[in-house]
Amino acid sequence: MQRRKIGRTDLEVTEISLGAAALGGLYQACPRDQAMETLQAGWDGGIRYFDVAPWYGLGLAERYVGDFLRAKPEDEYVLSTKVGRLLRPVPTGTVPDYSYVDPLSFDADYDYSYDGIMRSVEFSYARLGLNRIDILYVHDIGGYTHGKARNAAHLRDFLGSGIRALEELKTSGAIKAFGLGVNEVPVCLDVMRDADLDCILMAGRYTLLDRTAVAELLPLCEKKGTSLVVGGVFNSGILATGPVPGSHFDYLPASEAVLAKVAAMEEIARRHGFPLAAPALQFPLLQKIVSSVLIGTAKASTLRRNMQLFEPRIAEGVYAEFEDLTLVAPPLGEDAVRV
DSSP: OOEEEOTTSSOEEESEEEEOTGGGTBSSOOOHHHHHHHHHHHHHTTOOEEEOOTTTTTTHHHHHHHHHHTTSOGGGOEEEEEESEEEEEOOTTOOOOSSBSSOOSEEEEEOOSHHHHHHHHHHHHHHHTOSOOOEEEEESOSHHHHOHHHHHHHHHHIIIIIHHHHHHHHHHTSOSEEEEEESOSHHHHHHHTTOOOSEEEEESSSSSSBOTTTTTHHHHHHHHTOEEEEEOTTTTTHHHHOSOTTOEETTEEOOHHHHHHHHHHHHHHHHHTSOTHHHHHHGGGGSTTEEEEEEEOSOHHHHHHHHHTTOSOOOGGGGGGGGGGOBOOOOOOSSOSOO
């Protein structure tokens, strides 16, 4: 599998990567043997970049991924995890409902400060059982998750001291790169005005359907040498399932307008003889600043099927037919969009 560089670093990642949110039990339980089978399917298919976070299953996904990678040659894979949430133990049966099924018995507190980031890294080492983390993403900072008022305080913590923790970790060689792991464009622009980032894990905002990142973020990334890792390429599933009853867009039931756009996209794909999921997966890689497309699943069969959709590569000219059907996310309001 081909590899691409992360920013201006020497770090290279595979064009396809595996995200571990589903391995943490997102929406449905993921037993250990199922997680290991999925991870092995990715490895067998050539994936060598794995992304995880303390949030995924409240520590469970880090446990799974660490156990899997511990048996693999250290110089063959790249691992990223995230900072911004600190886990604390809670009594069994009292974990709040964060859409994770059978998570570990922890809850999470946001902390984007220097001390919070350093503590988060140490906790991740322990959960992973590994002595190496290649990339750290600052997880879910921004108005999309916190709302305008609360995020202003989080951003002060991060720019006031948290960014220094990441810079020290990179300078010391503890990590090779750092950036943001978010679902929105505005916070990326805010942070990049004051800090240089190696990479951004952007979920759902640079896809076949949602082009919110195109106007400002992509040019800024090109100017500053910041790579994009693109997640959420199916926009919460609708670009994989098509506009079927119950389909979701951006974590919510799809509107009639979105259903109509996706139906038209599906017809274009059908006319060219491939499923809509194929251009959805391949589209981000047309951009040179995109280092990897992150696939998230807890099923080995689904992962294998999606990996097959990366080949053969679709002719670039086909994508012009989708342009009139794309959309841009509305401006963020005062309140959190995703809670």
